[in-house]
Amino acid sequence: xxxxxxxxxxxxxxxxxFFMLLSFLVVAVSLLSILWTVLSxxxxxxxxxxxxxxxxxxxxxxxxxxxxxxxLGSLFLAGGGTLVALVVSLPIALFLETxxxxxxxxxxxRLTMDILWGIPSIVYGAFAFxxxxxxxxxxxxxxxxxxxxxxxxxxxxxxxxxxxxLMPEELSQASLAVGASKLETALKVTVRQMLPGIVTATLxxxxxGIGDAASVLYTAGYTDRIPTSLxxxxxxxxxxxxxxxxxxxPEVQQRAYASALILTLIVLIVSLGSRLVSAxxxxxxxx
Amino acid sequence: xxxxxxxxxxxxxLFPRRKHxxxxxxxxxxxTVIPVLLLLxxxxxxxxxxxxxxxxxxxxxxxxxxEWKPMKGLFGFLPFINSTIWVTVLAxxxxxxxxxxxxxYLAEYAGKTLRSVMKPILDLLAAIPSVIYGVWxxxxxxxxxxxxxxxxxxxxxxxxxxxxxxxxxxxGILSGSIVLAVMVTPFIIAVTNEVLTAVPQGIRHASLAVGATRFQTIxxxxxxxxxxxxxxxxxxxxSRALGETMAVLIVVGNVVQMPSSILDAAYxxxxxxxxxxxxxxSIPQYDSALMGAALILxxxxxxxxxxxxxxxxxxxxxxxxxx
Numbered sequence: 001x002x003x004x005x006x007x008x009x010x011x012x013x014x015x016x017x018f019f020m021l022l023s024f025l026v027v028a029v030s031l032l033s034i035l036w037t038v039l040s041x042x043x044x045x046x047x048x049x050x051x052x053x054x055x056x057x058x059x060x061x062x063x064x065x066x067x068x069x070x071x072l073g074s075l076f077l078a079g080g081g082t083l084v085a086l087v088v089s090l091p092i093a094l095f096l097e098t099x100x101x102x103x104x105x106x107x108x109x110r111l112t113m114d115i116l117w118g119i120p121s122i123v124y125g126a127f128a129f130x131x132x133x134x135x136x137x138x139x140x141x142x143x144x145x146x147x148x149x150x151x152x153x154x155x156x157x158x159x160x161x162x163x164x165x166l167m168p169e170e171l172s173q174a175s176l177a178v179g180a181s182k183l184e185t186a187l188k189v190t191v192r193q194m195l196p197g198i199v200t201a202t203l204x205x206x207x208x209g210i211g212d213a214a215s216v217l218y219t220a221g222y223t224d225r226i227p228t229s230l231x232x233x234x235x236x237x238x239x240x241x242x243x244x245x246x247x248x249x250p251e252v253q254q255r256a257y258a259s260a261l262i263l264t265l266i267v268l269i270v271s272l273g274s275r276l277v278s279a280x281x282x283x284x285x286x287x
Numbered sequence: 288x289x290x291x292x293x294x295x296x297x298x299x300x301l302f303p304r305r306k307h308x309x310x311x312x313x314x315x316x317x318x319t320v321i322p323v324l325l326l327l328x329x330x331x332x333x334x335x336x337x338x339x340x341x342x343x344x345x346x347x348x349x350x351x352x353x354e355w356k357p358m359k360g361l362f363g364f365l366p367f368i369n370s371t372i373w374v375t376v377l378a379x380x381x382x383x384x385x386x387x388x389x390x391x392y393l394a395e396y397a398g399k400t401l402r403s404v405m406k407p408i409l410d411l412l413a414a415i416p417s418v419i420y421g422v423w424x425x426x427x428x429x430x431x432x433x434x435x436x437x438x439x440x441x442x443x444x445x446x447x448x449x450x451x452x453x454x455x456x457x458x459g460i461l462s463g464s465i466v467l468a469v470m471v472t473p474f475i476i477a478v479t480n481e482v483l484t485a486v487p488q489g490i491r492h493a494s495l496a497v498g499a500t501r502f503q504t505i506x507x508x509x510x511x512x513x514x515x516x517x518x519x520x521x522x523x524x525x526s527r528a529l530g531e532t533m534a535v536l537i538v539v540g541n542v543v544q545m546p547s548s549i550l551d552a553a554y555x556x557x558x559x560x561x562x563x564x565x566x567x568x569s570i571p572q573y574d575s576a577l578m579g580a581a582l583i584l585x586x587x588x589x590x591x592x593x594x595x596x597x598x599x600x601x602x603x604x605x606x607x608x609x610x
Binding site: 009012016017019020021023024026027028030031034037038041092094099108109111112113115116118121122123124127130131150154181183204207211212213214217218238241242245256257260263264268270271275 | 319329392412415420427532
């Protein structure tokens, strides 16, 4: 007799499982739909011209050219921003974990990081733009790099903090026990042990930086030329997509799709790269 | 001397290292001040820039005013605040149940293969820039709302005020919310999944061993003990959704009005700032008003953060008592 199968709780189980499977399918389908849309719309519009040329006259009316300015601009902006953020974030994360693990100050700093993490990028953009106005700076590569660095610092610090916290405590204790100072332990043991995590955190922040449009909208500006110095205005891919999407011409909208594909590919490469790097580096550390 | 040891006395040999250590710790301490200063600076700068606006208008007339006519000096933020709340809340209503169910499914029912396939996909989707979600919304969601949802809503009898609209396009709150919902989904799933997989296997076994079904184990053991984590994931998703600019801007319609239905067009705060920054210099007090909008957004995020911290603390207490 298998009458126990029909007890209410088993019916509940079946119903619940059905709903879970259903929501899994809904989520999976909508997420795949995004990737499919970007691929199917972007691929036909993608050409060598798109990625090798800057916009020529009348580009936004559907004439010749490409978005090399935006591709390079985005790489410069996100690369510079990530570098600055790394220089600030790594020491903060190391300090929080080595010197002041559980003090009140460390708690405050972590809380601040959480709050900063939640602040919308448009607010960062507005803040940075106000500052730039106050000191008479114009929309430029430097402005964009600074605002992206500000945006990325909380992301990177939080990620590194998490990673360093996972490190076995015995490792730093062993280092301290043989006479190394805290600084030496942080620089020679912790950093080495956490290298894969640090790389992952950096690439994560780079990905966020390169995809952010709202913060660079008024701080980096937009131009058809490739930036030549820190003070020249700089185009970025997300804004290129946004502007091209906003035009009434179908040819230009096609290019928006192609640009979206390019941006997605860059993010995909960065994401895969971080996996590869951390797997590769992971072999050299002891777990 | 054949040993090669430095001939300095012990104290002096140690000295430079100690000095490095103490200077090092001071430099690092100064660096940790940066984020705290940054938060203060952002708040302060926005407050200072909003002061000219506050001097001429009462706070009440700004926050509760519904007229937005910068040329006439009328700055009522309520349509924008309302739009932000509508879009965000609807997005969460759409996103949270399927995300949490999916996370539970992945953590508790799914096989190893599915899990190992889903994890990189979720990581990638969490990394996809919001403007891409906006493009998807414009290509897929807006036409869908226009050709399917709108005709359906117009055939409905009286009694569904949330679906009554005069907006003839698919650009509106529903489209914005769907795009936002899909955007925060990978995020909520990833965090909830992580929280669930952190629960020791023995606890599940204990519950199953006394005869509970899997679902009973989930609702009575796993969910209560991981509630703070799940709650945190939802709040994080919430604050992402609240401040999202580009993805929403593209599909939400950008009409200044008090929305009364999910099919109406709306104009959230981030879109207001992003759309008007360029021309703000030409109209008096416009820049102050836009900074005020940024300040309102910041305050909303801060309130959300503080409230969630307080609630989280209470939940944590309850969980600890339950164990």
